[in-house]
Every structure is written in C-alpha cells, then in structure tokens.
Amino acid sequence: MPASLRSPWAWLPPAVALALVAGILATDTNRALFLWLNHGGQAVGDPVWFHLTMLGDGAVALALVLPWIRRAPHLFWAALLAGVVAGLWTQVTKEFIDVPRPLSVLASDAFHHAGPAYRRVSFPSGHAATVFALAGIWAMGAQGRRLWRGLLLVLASLVGLSRIMVGVHWPLDILWGMLGGWLGAWAGLALQARWRGPWPTAGPAGRVAGAVLMAVAASLVVSRHIGIPAVLPAQRLLGVVCLAWGTWEMGCLSRAPPARAVRLRWWLGRIGLVRLVQRVQRRRGDG
Known part of the structure; x- marks a missing residue:
C-alpha cells in the first residue's frame, strides 16, 4: 500500500517539484538555470553523467525490476503498473507539447552537449519519469530503511540532473517528468493495494511478465539503443547480472507452491x- 498522504515520503518529493516548477515559471529562469547547471556539472565529467543517465533508460529500468519478482511481488507488480502510468504521462504530454531541445535553441558553443543530438519533444523527460517511478515505489512501498530510501531519492535526482548535464533537457522537463514518475509510483502502489490479497508471481501472469523482462534484460547485452558508446560495458554487465538473477528467481518461482x-x-x-x-x-x- 502506498505511504499515507501525511507521510513526507508521499507528499514531499512532488511538493518540492511543484514548488520549483512554480518558481521557475514565475521568474522565467528555465534557460538561465539550465546554463548554470550545465556549465557547473562539467567539473564532474561526462563519464559519470553518462552512466547516471543510463539508469533512466526504460529498458534498463525494466531489467532492474526483474530481481523483485519473487522477493517482493507486490512491488514488482506495482513497478510495472507505475511504468505504464509514467509512460503515458510522458508520451501524452510530448504528443501535445513539442518543446525544442537546447540544441535547437542555443548556440552549440553556449553550453556543453554530449551524446545523441536530440532536437525536438524535450518536455517532459522520460528518463526522469522512469527513475522517479522506481524510486517512488521503494520510497512509498518499502517499510523502514529510511537511509536507503533517502539515498534512492538522491540517486534519482542525480539521474534527472544528468539529462541537463549532457545537454538534452531543460530543468522544467526534469521536474515535470519527476511528477509523472511519482504519480505513476503512487498509482501503481494504490492499484496493487486495491486488491487486498497477494499478487503471486508464481502463476501464469507472473511467468509471462518475468519472461518479457528477461527478454528485455537480454536485449541490453546486444543493444546500442542508448546511443552512448561509453556506457556499453556497464549496460551489458547490468543486462547479464539482471538476466542471471532473473533466471535464478524464476527458477525458484517454479518450485514455489501454486498460486x-x-x-x-x-x-x-x-x-x-x-x-x-x-x-x-x-x-x-x-x-
């Protein structure tokens, strides 16, 4: 069940995002904030931001959900539902609002750009929506472990910032994606909790979902869809680990009691x- 709306884990992240959205719109500082963050982030270096931005990729996120299939089935199903809601949030918004990317607005020497040369449909950030959907599932769905939940939120924020650091998204894109991801997490947990019985993954639906995610994890071993050669070794390693872990968990599920x-x-x-x-x-x- 999602955290109570009185819990800071439920309301504080979206409240912060909304406050920042309002502040940026009121002061018209979206472009100035982008340039300030983009220039400042180069002290860290592209390899760090490349690997952080990889974690917001949709296929990577799905592969990371696979190890939950047996140990936390309620979070597993909630994460898949969250992904659907966050994906709709992102794609429907992009369908109606075509905001040009920084590369189409700013001179190439005015900011730092690395990676794929995207030029259109900047708003909102799908990477931010994806990573905050997963972070929200654990922040609101897991009990205790405040330190780990806090670290996950920090990591999700860094993944969102990485999209600014590589020069492909504006700050408002990140914040709106964050809101969509958090809404997806809350909706996924709420839908999962609506049916108060267990959601076993040992049945046919769980096996099909697991097989699909195993195929996604396997695709990471050979795919180049992220478009950043520097992250290929990490992407392939993550794919192998999730595939092996998922195979183990699915094997354990096959020996579990029937649904x-x-x-x-x-x-x-x-x-x-x-x-x-x-x-x-x-x-x-x-x-």
Missing part, C-alpha cells in the same frame, strides 16, 4: 481459525 494454494492460505489466514469456528457455532446456534 491457488498461496491465495487459499492467505484467505484462511485472513479469516482466521477462531473467526471460522465462531461462524460455524453461530450457524449451529451453540455459540
């Missing part, structure tokens, strides 16, 4: 033996 047995145990546990006996007694009139 019907899982649901039956859950319902019996939910009803409880005492409540079951009480109902029988009431029907017999001897309770």
Whole structure:
C-alpha cells in the first residue's frame, strides 16, 4: 500500500517539484538555470553523467525490476503498473507539447552537449519519469530503511540532473517528468493495494511478465539503443547480472507452491481459525 498522504515520503518529493516548477515559471529562469547547471556539472565529467543517465533508460529500468519478482511481488507488480502510468504521462504530454531541445535553441558553443543530438519533444523527460517511478515505489512501498530510501531519492535526482548535464533537457522537463514518475509510483502502489490479497508471481501472469523482462534484460547485452558508446560495458554487465538473477528467481518461482494454494492460505489466514469456528457455532446456534 502506498505511504499515507501525511507521510513526507508521499507528499514531499512532488511538493518540492511543484514548488520549483512554480518558481521557475514565475521568474522565467528555465534557460538561465539550465546554463548554470550545465556549465557547473562539467567539473564532474561526462563519464559519470553518462552512466547516471543510463539508469533512466526504460529498458534498463525494466531489467532492474526483474530481481523483485519473487522477493517482493507486490512491488514488482506495482513497478510495472507505475511504468505504464509514467509512460503515458510522458508520451501524452510530448504528443501535445513539442518543446525544442537546447540544441535547437542555443548556440552549440553556449553550453556543453554530449551524446545523441536530440532536437525536438524535450518536455517532459522520460528518463526522469522512469527513475522517479522506481524510486517512488521503494520510497512509498518499502517499510523502514529510511537511509536507503533517502539515498534512492538522491540517486534519482542525480539521474534527472544528468539529462541537463549532457545537454538534452531543460530543468522544467526534469521536474515535470519527476511528477509523472511519482504519480505513476503512487498509482501503481494504490492499484496493487486495491486488491487486498497477494499478487503471486508464481502463476501464469507472473511467468509471462518475468519472461518479457528477461527478454528485455537480454536485449541490453546486444543493444546500442542508448546511443552512448561509453556506457556499453556497464549496460551489458547490468543486462547479464539482471538476466542471471532473473533466471535464478524464476527458477525458484517454479518450485514455489501454486498460486491457488498461496491465495487459499492467505484467505484462511485472513479469516482466521477462531473467526471460522465462531461462524460455524453461530450457524449451529451453540455459540
């Protein structure tokens, strides 16, 4: 179940994003902020930003979901639902709002650009939406581990910033993508929690989803779709690790109890033996 709306884990990230959006629009500093961040970020170096931006790729994100399939099935399904919502948020917005990228607006020597030369449909950032959808799933769906949840939010923010550092997105693109990703995470967790029983991944649906994600992980080993040669070794290593881990988890799932047995145990546990006996007694009139 998603965190309560009173919890800072639920409302603080989108509130910060909305406040920044309002501030940038009110002061008309989208371009100035882009240039300031873009120039300042070069002290870190392109290799760091390249590898951070890789983590916001959709295929990479799906591969990273695969290891959750057995250990955290509720987060696994919530993450897939979050991906659908965040993807719709991004693609529908891009369909109606075609904001030119920095490369189409600024002189090439006015800012630092690295990687693919994108020129159109800048708003919003799909990478930011993707990484904040995954970060939101763990921040709102996991219990405890505040340090890890905080570190995930920092990592997601750095992935979003990497899109500015490589010169392909404006700050407003990142913030709007962040909002879409967080909305996707909340929606995914809410939809998963709507059905209060377990969402087993040992059944046919789980196996199909796992097989699709294994194919995605395998594609990372050979694909060059990210368009940044410097990240190919890390991309391939991540694909191999997720594929091997996913194969192990799927193998463990095949030895798990059937999904019907899982649901039956859950319902019996939910009803409880005492409540079951009480109902029988009431029907017999001897309770």
